[in-house]
Amino acid sequence: MTVKEAKFAIGHVVRHRVHPFRGVIFDVDPEFSNSDEWWETIPEEHRPSKDQPFYHLFAENDTSYYVAYVSEQNLLADDSGEPVDHPDIGGMFHTLEDGRYRLSGVAH
Incomplete structure (x- = not known):
C-alpha cells in the first residue's frame, strides 16, 4: 500500500464533495486509521x-x-471565506486568514 501526501x-x-457540510481540519491520518466497525457502516459502493x-x-x-472523519477524495477546499462556527474551534485555533485557521499559540 502506498501512502499519499496529504492535500490539506x-x-x-x-x-464535503457530496454531503452538505463543511469544517476545519484538526488532525490528519496518512491513511485510514479508524475501526473496521466504522468502515463497515459505509455502504460498500461508497467506501473510499x-x-x-x-x-x-x-x-x-x-x-x-x-x-467528522473524511477521506481526501471526498473533500474540496472551501473558498467561501466564511468562518466555521463549530464551538470547539476556539480551543485549538484563533484567526481565520486566507481560508485557513491559525493554531492558537503558533506564530505566523
Missing part, C-alpha cells in the same frame, strides 16, 4: 480507498456541529 493541512477549511489521507474535522451543517 491542519486549519484548512473544507467542504483506505490508502489515502483521512481528515478529522470540526464539522457543521445547517442544523448541528459534530466531528
